[in-house]
Amino acid sequence: MWGLRSSRTVVLLAAAAAFVIVCVLPLVDMLAAIVRPSTGAAALRTALLDSRQLSLLSTTMIVGLGTATLATLIGAPLGFVLARITLPYKAALRIALAAPAVLPPYVVALALIAAAGDVAFTAGGAIVVLTVVFYPLTMLATEAGVRRVDPRLEDAGLLVATPACVLRRITWPLVLPTVTSAALVIFVLAISEFSVPGLLRVRVFTTEVFTAFAALYDFGLATVLSLPLLIVSVGVAACAAIVLGDRLVTARRSVGGAPGDAFDAWRPAAAVAAGVVIVAMLIVPVTVLVGEAARSTSISALIWNSRRAVVNSLALAMVGATAATLLAACLGYARARATATAGSALDALWVVLFAVPSTVVGIGLIGIWNRTGVFGVLYGTPAMLVLAYLARLVPVCALAIGATIRTVPESHEEAAATAGAGWMRTMTQIVLPQVRSGLLAAWVVAFILAFGEVGTSILVAPPGESTLPIRVYTLIANAPPGDAAALAVVQTVVILCPLALLGIASTHRRPA
Amino acid sequence: MVCAAAIAAAFFSGCRGGNGPAREVTAYVSADRPFSEPIMQEYQRRSGVRVSVVYDTEETKSTGLANRLLAEMQRPQADVFWSNEPVRTLVLQTRQALAPYQSPAAQGIADVFRDPEGYWTGFSARYRVIVYNTARVQAAEAPQSIFDLADPRWKGQVAIADPRFGSTSFHVAALYAELGDERADDYFRKLRANDVKIVDGNSVVRDMVARGDALVGLTDTDDVNVAIEAKQPVAMVVPDRGGIGVPVMPNMVSLIAGAPHPDEGKRLIDYLLSPEVERALAESDAVQIPLRPGVAGPQNIPPISSFKPMTLNYAKAAARVDDVTKRLAAILGL
Numbered sequence A: 001m002w003g004l005r006s007s008r009t010v011v012l013l014a015a016a017a018a019f020v021i022v023c024v025l026p027l028v029d030m031l032a033a034i035v036r037p038s039t040g041a042a043a044l045r046t047a048l049l050d051s052r053q054l055s056l057l058s059t060t061m062i063v064g065l066g067t068a069t070l071a072t073l074i075g076a077p078l079g080f081v082l083a084r085i086t087l088p089y090k091a092a093l094r095i096a097l098a099a100p101a102v103l104p105p106y107v108v109a110l111a112l113i114a115a116a117g118d119v120a121f122t123a124g125g126a127i128v129v130l131t132v133v134f135y136p137l138t139m140l141a142t143e144a145g146v147r148r149v150d151p152r153l154e155d156a157g158l159l160v161a162t163p164a165c166v167l168r169r170i171t172w173p174l175v176l177p178t179v180t181s182a183a184l185v186i187f188v189l190a191i192s193e194f195s196v197p198g199l200l201r202v203r204v205f206t207t208e209v210f211t212a213f214a215a216l217y218d219f220g221l222a223t224v225l226s227l228p229l230l231i232v233s234v235g236v237a238a239c240a241a242i243v244l245g246d247r248l249v250t251a252r253r254s255v256g257g258a259p260g261d262a263f264d265a266w267r268p269a270a271a272v273a274a275g276v277v278i279v280a281m282l283i284v285p286v287t288v289l290v291g292e293a294a295r296s297t298s299i300s301a302l303i304w305n306s307r308r309a310v311v312n313s314l315a316l317a318m319v320g321a322t323a324a325t326l327l328a329a330c331l332g333y334a335r336a337r338a339t340a341t342a343g344s345a346l347d348a349l350w351v352v353l354f355a356v357p358s359t360v361v362g363i364g365l366i367g368i369w370n371r372t373g374v375f376g377v378l379y380g381t382p383a384m385l386v387l388a389y390l391a392r393l394v395p396v397c398a399l400a401i402g403a404t405i406r407t408v409p410e411s412h413e414e415a416a417a418t419a420g421a422g423w424m425r426t427m428t429q430i431v432l433p434q435v436r437s438g439l440l441a442a443w444v445v446a447f448i449l450a451f452g453e454v455g456t457s458i459l460v461a462p463p464g465e466s467t468l469p470i471r472v473y474t475l476i477a478n479a480p481p482g483d484a485a486a487l488a489v490v491q492t493v494v495i496l497c498p499l500a501l502l503g504i505a506s507t508h509r510r511p512a
Numbered sequence B: 001m002v003c004a005a006a007i008a009a010a011f012f013s014g015c016r017g018g019n020g021p022a023r024e025v026t027a028y029v030s031a032d033r034p035f036s037e038p039i040m041q042e043y044q045r046r047s048g049v050r051v052s053v054v055y056d057t058e059e060t061k062s063t064g065l066a067n068r069l070l071a072e073m074q075r076p077q078a079d080v081f082w083s084n085e086p087v088r089t090l091v092l093q094t095r096q097a098l099a100p101y102q103s104p105a106a107q108g109i110a111d112v113f114r115d116p117e118g119y120w121t122g123f124s125a126r127y128r129v130i131v132y133n134t135a136r137v138q139a140a141e142a143p144q145s146i147f148d149l150a151d152p153r154w155k156g157q158v159a160i161a162d163p164r165f166g167s168t169s170f171h172v173a174a175l176y177a178e179l180g181d182e183r184a185d186d187y188f189r190k191l192r193a194n195d196v197k198i199v200d201g202n203s204v205v206r207d208m209v210a211r212g213d214a215l216v217g218l219t220d221t222d223d224v225n226v227a228i229e230a231k232q233p234v235a236m237v238v239p240d241r242g243g244i245g246v247p248v249m250p251n252m253v254s255l256i257a258g259a260p261h262p263d264e265g266k267r268l269i270d271y272l273l274s275p276e277v278e279r280a281l282a283e284s285d286a287v288q289i290p291l292r293p294g295v296a297g298p299q300n301i302p303p304i305s306s307f308k309p310m311t312l313n314y315a316k317a318a319a320r321v322d323d324v325t326k327r328l329a330a331i332l333g334l
Helices: A007-034 A041-049 A052-084 A090-102 A105-120 A123-148 A151-158 A163-191 A195-199 A205-214 A219-244 A264-293 A299-305 A307-336 A340-355 A358-369 A383-405 A410-418 A423-434 A436-452 A468-475 A483-508 B002-016 B033-047 B064-071 B086-094 B146-150 B166-179 B181-193 B202-211 B221-229 B262-272 B275-283 B314-319 B321-331
Strands: B024-029 B050-055 B080-083 B121-133 B158-161 B197-199 B216-220 B234-237 B248-256
Touching: A007 A219, A007 A307, A007 A340, A007 A358, A007 A383, A007 A423, A052 A090, A052 A123, A052 A163, A052 A205, A052 A219, A052 A264, A090 A123, A090 A264, A090 A436, A090 A483, A105 A123, A105 A195, A105 A264, A105 A483, A123 A163, A123 A195, A123 A264, A123 A383, A123 A436, A151 A163, A163 A219, A163 A340, A163 A383, A195 A205, A205 A219, A205 A358, A219 A340, A219 A358, A219 B064, A264 A483, A299 A307, A299 A483, A307 A340, A307 A383, A307 A423, A307 A436, A307 A468, A307 A483, A340 A383, A358 A383, A358 B064, A383 A436, A410 A423, A423 A436, A436 A468, A436 A483, A468 A483, A468 B033, B024 B033, B024 B064, B024 B262, B033 B050, B033 B262, B033 B275, B050 B064, B064 B080, B064 B086, B080 B086, B080 B262, B086 B166, B086 B248, B086 B314, B121 B166, B121 B202, B121 B221, B121 B275, B146 B181, B146 B216, B158 B166, B158 B202, B166 B181, B166 B202, B166 B216, B166 B248, B166 B314, B166 B321, B181 B321, B197 B202, B202 B216, B202 B221, B202 B234, B216 B221, B221 B234, B248 B262, B314 B321
Parallel strands: B024 B050, B024 B080, B158 B197, B158 B216
Antiparallel strands: B080 B248, B121 B216, B121 B234, B121 B248
């Protein structure tokens, strides 16, 4: 259909090159640290064969699977509600339900400790905290997925079946790949998160990696200790691939196919559920946070002194999310149009890259970019923060967008090619418009994650510059009571404002 | 994507302004930001040198600056490293990331706080102290020695920070250097048998004691002072003043090997070692104790000259950190 000399080849090769440089090379640089003489092979063998590995594996799996399951149980029904059930003030409801994603996980953990005491210091506590901040990702992904399901299929089903049966037999199977992708992303996010298990004293692989860095300053050992994390991620990704197969979802929303009122009988239950989630996941943690922030005696000075960090965070997260979405769209397209085997391999690669602990990525980025020549030009500038966001987020965006683009039948491209359209025109006028809600969801997720990123950013932030999360993080220790909480509130409000505007704008463009 | 990064770089470079001072210095600072930032800002204001700072804190368990300095060794970006405890500086010295500089401003600071070869110089110190909850523990009953914390009387009521990290790692290494392996192992076994609570950081120790979740704990002077200033029900005991001695942890400042602006780096070091900075740190909420006898210290904290320091051979203590980290992981089940 598209020849080797088509613009498709050029774009995809350029995207692949950028992906390798930005995302793969830092990990390769860290893997090279394993074979450096300073890291003894015997020491590494001891580290990996340590009897504690089994306990670390089980706790890591409990935290990862527990968070993915709980977040899916909460997020997927809410995503369906937002896509298919008529509710008043839906734009505001969506923003309130998505808002917990912007709460710093560390701060939510502090709120849980304040509320629950010693009970918080368990794997269950870690699961609760991580679910609070990650379930909106499932919700947004599910909403985007359900909106892509042609409502006429459901309407046809309702002629002979109940709404529950239609949901179970038609809607759910069509949206399952999207939900599974989101669950996989959350699993990887949960097992690669350090701050929450670290604070709650839950020993998982990331806390071991941290110890190798912070107590032993041993890059090789830290990278070796990351390997089980990567293996677990690949294992879970493989299981998901086996469960789903190479399922192609051909349903899509056609022009004028607005959702009907098939599921509106569930409106009261949906409203109650959304209210309960908002109270438990947003109002309770924010109340604790605001209560703590009220103890600050210098909120105005704090905000004034953080203005540059706020501007940096907003601008860099927007640039980073946009660049990550563009690159991921190219990579996701390549994955969607690859053979089943190559596609699964790409998914596995993205999962592995996404699971690499943030500190390992940060040290790898320094190794790649802090050198003389072309690479070194960007080092020491804010561009490193954008590169850090790309290194962390392109894999997850590619995973999500790849799943979305697979819902666009290849026959659409064939028809366009037959009509004489070039690949670029086909992409911009046929393929991407069909997945714009998925692209928007990926951008929002990338923006949220970029805005809150600390682990990698703190290692590559240029001297004299800071992002708001870094400022909060470095003020937590020994700042006057309430200051860090006050800044965390500011951080939450600052990121919510553009998301709220985006949510309102997108709502006006589609039926509620 | 690299273009996007380049655009971001150009945009933010533009934001910095093109008419700024030509002289510049870059410092990596792991002293707590609320205390160190005003000092760096004052130096910039006074000297006219643009001071670019990367802040971090071991308290929040970032793996930040020491690892960053090690990763950047091929092409150093920093001129000066200001650490709030000795371990990381000595790790960097061992890995040859530091350059010698004998600052003339170090005059008046005792030799024991200065590396003979000039790889680091100490200034303003903190003590490791016992914090206790004043609402539930009378001053006369508060433990006066760290060994009292292993007494069954305090079973389940003692909190310490994870001894593999931060200033606690220095403290336990100093204990091993002072007591010998057998006695130190025995002490930590007793602490574990006493159900010691190992928490995420020294400020967490302080907060737990303030809330009454633990009655006593081991932490740093500056952590306790923050709670005292906030009128929380805590007080501190400087332990073992007549026994094995008080653990004293100076800040350390060093010049980075291959620093891009070595001369400006040296000038910044001279400033940080000045009596004025010691005075400012003593008067701030950091309540850091001046190493110079002539500089007034914070109220309510005894000067170094009033007791016997526990160990002042920092290199000896720091050399034990790796080994002690592994021993304690087994003993305390970390």
